[in-house]
Amino acid sequence: MGGLGHAVLRRRRLRGTPLGSPEERATYEALHRTALAAPALRQGLDRSSALETLPHVRALLGTPTVGLTDTTAHLAWDGPDDPTDPGLADVVAATLRTGRTQAAGPAVAAPLVVDERVIGALVVVAEQPSAGLLRATAEVAAWMSGQLELAELDKSRTALMAAELRALRAQISPHFVYNSLGAIASFVRTDPERARELLLEFADFTRYSFRQHGDFTTLAEELRSIERYLVLEKARFGDRLRVVTRVAPEVLNVRLPFLAVQPLVENAVRHGLEGQQGAGTVTLVALDEGADCVISIEDDGVGSDPETVRAVLSGDTSSASVGLANVDERLRTVYGNDRGIVVETAPGLGTKVTLRIPKFAPP
Template structure:
C-alpha cells in the first residue's frame, strides 16, 4: 500500500512539473539554449530546493523556507502559505474570504486579483497557498493549483515518514518487551551462580550484562551500525555461554567492509537469541551458533545458523505473517521493520526443518537513504 501511495505521489509531482514547464515557457523570455530545456531545468531545480522544507511537514519554519521557491515557481507574485488557522509565511492581503472558502471546499478559489489553492494530505485539507497579482489569469490559476498539488505531495511524504517512524518505534518497544524478561532472568541467574565460587567472573559478567542492557534499551535512534549490533551480540553470547558452559559453541566470520553498514536497531540480535533459545535450549548435548556477515557488492548478507532442534516451516510462516508464537522471539517484528525500511524485496529468509537446525538470512543494501545511524 505504501509503495502504491508513493508511486501516486511521484506521478502527481511529475504532472505538476510538466505544468510548471508550460507556465514558465509562457511567462519567461527566451534565453541561451533550448527554451524547453532551460525551463525544465529551472522548474525542477526550484522544486528540488523547496522540497526538503516541505517534507518536514507544514509549520512556520518550513513554510518560510519553502516560500521563496514557491514564489519563483509561480513567476514572482505575492504569495502566502497558511495552515488551517494562521498565516505561516508571506504576506497576501485581502484574501481572508477566499482562503476560508478554499479551506472549506477543498477547491481553488479566485477573484480578479487573487487565487487561493488548498493544500491537502490524504484527502484532508491542511492549509493553502494564496497568490495576489495585478491580474489573476486562468493560466496563473492553473499553475497555482498544480503547485499546490505538488506541495501537497511533499507534505504527504512528510506524514508518511512520520507514520513510519512512529510505527518502527512502537514495534521496537514491543520487541524489547518480548525479549527482555526471559534473557534478564537467565542472565542474572547465571551471574548469581558465580558470586561465591568465582567473584571475579561474576563481576565481569555483570559488566557485560550492564553494557548489553544499556545498548538494548537505549532511547535514541532507529538505526545502528552492524559493528555496534555485533558488539551487543557478542555480549549476549558471553552471558549465554556462562549459562550453557561448554555446551554452547560460537563461530563468527565478519568481513571488515560491512562493519559500517547501517541497519535498523535490534535487527540481528533477536535472530541470534532465537538460535540459542529455540534452537539449542531443547537440544541434548552441544550446539553451535554461527554468525556470518559478508560483503556482496552493493549488499551485505548476514546469516545466523544453529544446529539445534529446528521447527516446522509452518510455524515460521505463522511468525512471519505476524501471528504470535512461542517458537519465535520477534521474528515477524524484525521482518516487518526490514521491509518497512528497505522494501518488500528485503526482509528475512528462514530455512528450517525439525531435527535439522535453522538458518536465517538477512540481505541489506550497504547504502540506503532512509537508514541513518544515530
C-alpha cells in the first residue's frame, strides 16, 4: 500500500511540473502562431487571406488592433480601432511610399515587400508603441513578406507549368494526326469494324491529350493514353513496330505531371524508328524502387549524338525533340533540379530516357 501511495504522489508532482521555462513557452507560442498564419498567406494577399491571418498576428504581437492593407485600401482589420482614422491612413501612406516602417501616435505600419516591390502594409495599433513593438512589427512583416513571396513563386510556377503544357500540346505532330486518320481511312472498306475501333482510340487519345482539368494525372491514366497512341501507330507501321511493357502494379497510382511520359514514347517511335529500315522495338518499364517510381522508355532505333541531346535539354527549341526539354523542365519545376530526365544515347545504338518520380511527393 505504501508503494502505491508513493506512485500516486509522484504522479501528482509530475503533473504540477511546468512544461519548460517561460521563454520556451513563449517561443513555442510564437512558432505555433506563425504556423497557423502561414497557410493563408501562401494563398496570396487578399481580403480572405487577411481575415484568416490577422487573429494570429494580433496574438503574436499582443496588441489590441492589427490590420492589413494592399497598395489601394484596407483589406481587413482585427480590433476595436477605426481603420478609417486619418492618422492611420497617413502612417500607411508613408509606409507604402517609402517602403520603411513608420510610427505616428498609437500606430505602427511596416511594409510588405515581394520581389523588391511594396505590395501592402501590416498596421499595428497600441496605446503606447515601444521601440520593441516597432522592431517586432517589422520582423513579423518581414516574415509575412517571405510567405507572400512564396505564394507569388507558387503562382508563377503554376503559370509556367500551364504555359509549358500548352506548348507541348501544340507540338502534337500534325503528321501523327494525318497518318492516323490515313491509317483509319485505309480500313474503312477492307475492315470497317477495325476502322471504327481505331477511330474510337483516336478520339480517346486526343480527348486525353487536350483535357483542360488538372496539371497532374496518375501513371495508370498516362499509360492508357500511351496504349491508345501505340495502337494507332501499330495500325500504321504494322509488324515493324514492336512494343514491350513491364509495369509494377504498385506504381499505377503514382501521381505525376500530365503528359510526362507520353511525349517520351512518341519521341521513341518518331525519332527512334521512323528513320531506320526494318522493325524496331519500344520498351516501356515502370518499376517500384523504394520511395521512387522509376520509368524508362527505350528504343533500338537510330539513336542521337549526345551533344545534340545536351543542346536540346539546355533549351535549343529549334530541335524536333523539343518534347524532351519540355518534360525535363516540368519535372525540375515540380520536383527540383535533381529530378530531370536522364538520356542515354549514341548514333546507331538507340535511346533510353529515364525519369524518377517521387511516390509520396504531393503535387
